[in-house]
Amino acid sequence: MVRQAMMVAALLMAAPAVSAATPEDYKRSLGLREAQMYLTENVVDQAAWAPDGGAFHYRKTVPGGFQFVTVQPATMAKQPAFDQARIATAIGKLTGQTYQPLRLPFASFRYGAGNQSISFTAAGTRYSCNLTSYTCAEPAAAPGRPRAFGITRDMSVPADNTARTSPDGRWQAYTLDSNLMLREVATGAVRLITRNGSDGNFYDPETIAWAPDSSRFAAYRVVPGYQRQVYRVQSSPPGGEIKAKLITQLYPLPGDTVDLERPVVVDVASGAATEVVSSLFANPYSMSPIKWRADSGSFSFAYNQRGHAVYRLVSVDGRTGKASAAVEEKSDTFFYAPRHSYHDVSNLGREIVWMSERDGWNHLYLIDGKTGRTKKQITRGDWVVREIVKVDDEKRQIWFAANGRRKGSDPYLQHYYRVNFDGTNLVELTSADAFHDVAFSPDMQFYVDTYSRNNMATVSELRRGDGSLVSVIERGDITKLVAAGWQAPENFVAKGRDGRTDIWGVIVRPRDFDPAKKYPVIENIYGAGWDQFVPKKFWPFGFHAGGDEVVGMQSLADLGFIVVQIDGMGTLHRSKAFHDHTWKNAGDGGAPDRILWHKAAAQKYAYYDIDRVGLYGGSAGGQNTLNNLLFYPEFYKAGVSYNGCHDNRLDKVTWNEQWSGWPVDESYSKASSVDNAWRLKGNVLLVIGELDMNVDPVASMQVVDALIKANKTFEMLNVPNGDHGVGRTDGPMDYVLARQYDFFIRHLQGVQPPNWNAITDATPPAAR
Known part of the structure; x- marks a missing residue:
């Protein structure tokens, strides 16, 4: 603490010869989150x-x-x-x-x-x-065999072979030497059910699922995927250790062989094991856990085909092992399974409440589970169902979250609704023009509605199931925060590349903003397809690499910038066509829409310097940052890229096959920052966490190699012990964030940042 206090004092005393920002400005910006975060009262999280x-x-x-x-x-x-x-x-x-x-x-x-x-x-x-x-x-x-990114089993770890007991308590199923076994609890008698299991084609005990009547059980037989290992070198282990350490990680890449699962159903009375014919699930990317129906006559699982263009709910007859498609989705681009959900009515397989984008918007359908035909489209319109919250099979009602249904409002604001199976009696349960998070009581008699906007503090209310108000629980008070200088971001809307679609974003200005000045612009970018990212709720204090929360954008703006964030095409919670811009197009990141948004802002605001635009982002946002410099150099001049997944062939299978498809094709190279590094014209700072276990640092280092081969100049900061979040706060300041500030001051303001090396620490570090 003494050392840090001395350093801070030195920072405040030093004044570089030429600088737009002083050490005191840095201290104020880097400390803004801590200074403001605890000034609110009664601002609540979801209940x-x-x-x-x-x-x-x-x-x-x-x-x-x-x-x-x-x-x-x-x-x-x-x-x-x-x-x-x-x-x-x-x-x-x-x-x-x-x-x-x-x-x-x-x-x-x-x-x-x-x-x-x-x-x-x-x-x-x-x-x-x-x-x-x-x-x-x-x-x-918990015992068990982990799966790398939820897909490929780690074969170096034993499976959890705890015997799975039948619902009636009479039987236990487990495996021995990769084969299925059945034990009678009362007598201890054991039967060998299968004889064809092997290390390379085994019956997985963790997947055993019993029918409710205990007459049968099912399990997956598995051919394990490729055990690809990637490596991290921990150069500077903590605790005084001098020697580096090697860290190994199971890390499947796009195109790698993943686990191949085949369901097998076992009849307890006869001991017969029937392998289900795989024609409906021949090429799985993933298959969900086996789920038996209530009548024990069948079970189901969701099949996501490799390439993410086919998705099926497969139903299997428990007696014959015959498979059929209860519901099927096909897409010319991709089916986004992480957002998908469904409900098996009464768990009998006769009717399925199903989520689908088949009409161009994400909606609810009632499907005949025997034929796969649509009985009723429950919801429809130019808006998006986000989540099935609750289904009451007896009342035949559905509670769900959605956005975009309110015309004239921000289309990303989430509301909650109730509707009948036949689409009638659609009731909105949340009324305020805000983003709502609702927690329903287990019996659905009450719910807590917590709502806010990025410019409005939270309100929390207890309501009855019919929507009537019981009581206001809390009302956020931000009086002290506003008095301390906090200001809400401006929500700004402009048309996208098609000239019709609204593109939403926010503008953050310096707190000492002078409209007579001209400010360089920095975009906080994350253009990936798994969500939307512009803040809609009130909580400006979350922390991420690069300072991408509102208070982080404010901290950067206070150094003399306009800072913005934009949801371009390719992000989630709009139409299917809007989302499809991500498909085989990772190099785009919504750039054409975001550039038009910038130009609209510059046309409206004279202080908005369209000729000095930079950007920063982490992970996929790091890839977006560099790719925007490579593919749109006439617009973007400088960028800070944190742990970018710069070549989708080098990043985890889950993320990259979802957006770029399978098998690996030319679209991967087209979007690669490595293959396109030769295009660089602007200035880039590559920030790498050497222990990033999410995005392999190799991707950034291959960018470095390509830039060197192309004789390009660049800056790089490889952070010892840095993970996916990168930051280092074990010194007198957030070192990485300060380097981001330095970079933008040099390259967008055209002046030198403080000369930090002239501010010396008289106390040497402790000996290792």
Whole structure:
């Protein structure tokens, strides 16, 4: 702490000869999040209900931090969810860290049985704390064989071969030497069910699923995928270790062979094992866990075909093993399975509530589960269903979240609705023009509606199932925040490349903004297809690499920039055609739409310097950053790329085959920052975390190699021990973010940043 205080004092005293920003400006910008984050009161997170529905809880801001609150809906009585001081002490004993009671290292939790314990995740680790003794423990890791990115089993780890007991308790199924076994519990008698299992074609015990009547069970037989290993070198291990360490990771790439699963159904009485004919699922990218129907007559699984253009709900007759397609989706581009959901009505396979974009917008359909034909399109229109929240099979009603249905409003604002199976009686349950997060009680008699906008603090209300208001729970107070200089971003809309579609974004100006000046512009970019990214809710203080939350954009703007963020075509929650711009087009990132948006802003605002535009982003946003410099050099002049997935052939199979397809073709090279590095005309800073376990740092290093071969100049910062988030805050400031500031001040303002090396630290580091 003394060393850091001395460094900060030196920063404040030093004044570089030529600079638009002083060390004091840096200190103010880098400290903005901490300075403003604790100035609000009663700004809440989404609520969560106890399993028995007797109470709900949430986190809210209070002076100096956050408080967890539990509410009894019958009386609206509020009380602390637990003793935060004791929890802080208990977690500290377990982790060796010190935590303030109002700044616990988690934002949400779940109550255990009888509300006598809580569980939560902090720094990627799951913890459980007893609320009587106030002791915390890290639960033992669940047994089982992990799958790299959820796709390829790690064959170096044994599978969990715990015997799976039948619902009636009479039988146990497990494996021995890769074959299925069946044990009678009462007698201990064992039967060998299969004899053809092997290491390279085994029956997976973790996939065993029993029919409700215990007459049969099913499991997947698996041919394991390619065990590709990638490597990280930890150059500077913490704790004084001098020698580097090698870290190995199972990391399947696009085009690699993935696990091949084949369902097998076993009849307990006869011991016969029937392998299901695979014609309907011959080339799987993934197959969901086996799920038996309530009558034990059949089971189902979802099949996502390699290439993501075919998706089926496959139904299998439990007696014969005959497979049929209960529902099928086909696309000329891609089917986005991570957003998809469905509901098997009464779990009988006769009717399926199904989500589909088959009419160009994501909607709900009622499907005949026997024929696959559409019985009814439940919702329709130029708007998007986001989530099936609840289905009541007896009342034949569906609760769901959607956006874009309100004409004249921001199309990304989420609302909640209820509708009948036949599409009648569509009821909007949320009324305020805002983004709503709703938590329904288990019996659906009440719900907590928490809503806000990026320019409006949160309001939380308890409502009855019919939508009528019970009570306002909390109303966010941002008086002190506004007094401290906080200002909401401006929501700005312009037409996209087709001249018709609205493209939404935000503009953040310096807090000392002078409209008579001309400001360079920096775009915070993330143009990937898995979501939309412009902030819609009120919480400007989340933290990510590059400072891409609102307060991070404000911090950068305060150094003399206009900072913007835009959802171009190719991002989620609009039409299917809007989303399809991502397909085999990773080099685009919505750039034509975003450039038009910039030009519209410059036409409206004289201070908006369209000739000095830069950008920054991380991960896919890092790829977008560099690709925009490569493919649109006439517009973008400088960029900071954090851990970019610069060549989709070098990045994980899951993400990249979703957008670029399978097999690997020329579209991968077309979008590659490596293959197109020779195009660079602007200035780039490549920031790499050497321990990034999400995006292999090799992608960035191959960009470096290509730039050198093309005789291009560039800047690079390889961060020891940096992960996907990259940042380093173990010095007197956030080192990586400060280097981003330096870069943009040099290349967009045309002046030199502070001369940090002239500010010396008189205290040498401790010897290793």
